[in-house]
Amino acid sequence: MGHDIRYSPRTAIKSQALIDFVAEWTEVQLPTPDVTHEYWTMYFDGSVMAPDLGVGVVLISPDESRLRYAILLHFSASNNAVEYEALINRLRIAIELDATRLYVCGDSELVVDQVMKESSCKSPLMTAYYQEVHKLEDKFQGIKLHHVPQRDNDAADFLAKLAAQRDPSPSEVFINDIHEPSICILKGLT
Template sequence: MAPSSGARLVLISLDGSRLHYAIRLHFSASNNAIEYKALINGLRITIELGATRLYVRHNPELVIDQVMKESSNKSHLMAAYCQEVRKLEDKFQGIKLHHVSQKDNDAANFLTKLAARRDSSPSGIFINDLHKPSARVLEGPI
């Protein structure tokens, strides 16, 4: 687990406008937990912006499969993150999740490096600092 990691978001409106977010995690998290945090924060931000329909291009495929119910969660923490995503999905009239490979995601790759470096953000990039996980671990069998 990485002690200080970064996640990234690129929000694109229908007119092509882009909002860039780098999320700095100040706690240990697995790669899948980091990807869930990016997805959860992206959903929260788009809710605040008033979006009603959403098309999400996300990596890794495991997170997309779990959220789309094509794969089961083997970890209580991942199940909790998945449940958090499902709660946020209900706030949209329509949402579609699609896997995109890491190599085909240049803007997000840049933001990940920026978040991990802890440098000050360039103009036009929003930084979110998170100091604790947002999902509670579920008890009992998954």
């Protein structure tokens, strides 16, 4: 009964090539992670109504809650400085509220362009404001500024005018008084 049967194992090279081919050409079907960035949205505007100045800001949380601010400025400033004051003071509030990502919308093309580095600051005063905004930007994981037409910034515009006119405000509006500019103003800076 001498059958001449021999056992010879198959080499792993052929089977490994098949495994490598399948792994390379098959998409892995892992569940995609739920990514939420929790962006806050902020609209800001300033208003100069001689002799008074006002700032309006609307902060919208990721869950769509709206916080409305009317800020009375008790110092003299140009329209562009008032716009910067609106931006700076509400960035500080957003930081206090633990907002880490922020979409910022304003109708001041100059301020948005300067902050986004699309135009340069021509005066030392605007440079000082820009530098203050830049310091605050570092406190966020993500911040994007967008210029919006004035018609798309009506809620912040309403609040800015309300503050500048010193009119009584609705109960859901937070009122702040600011007595000094957000930046150190040196004599002769304009």
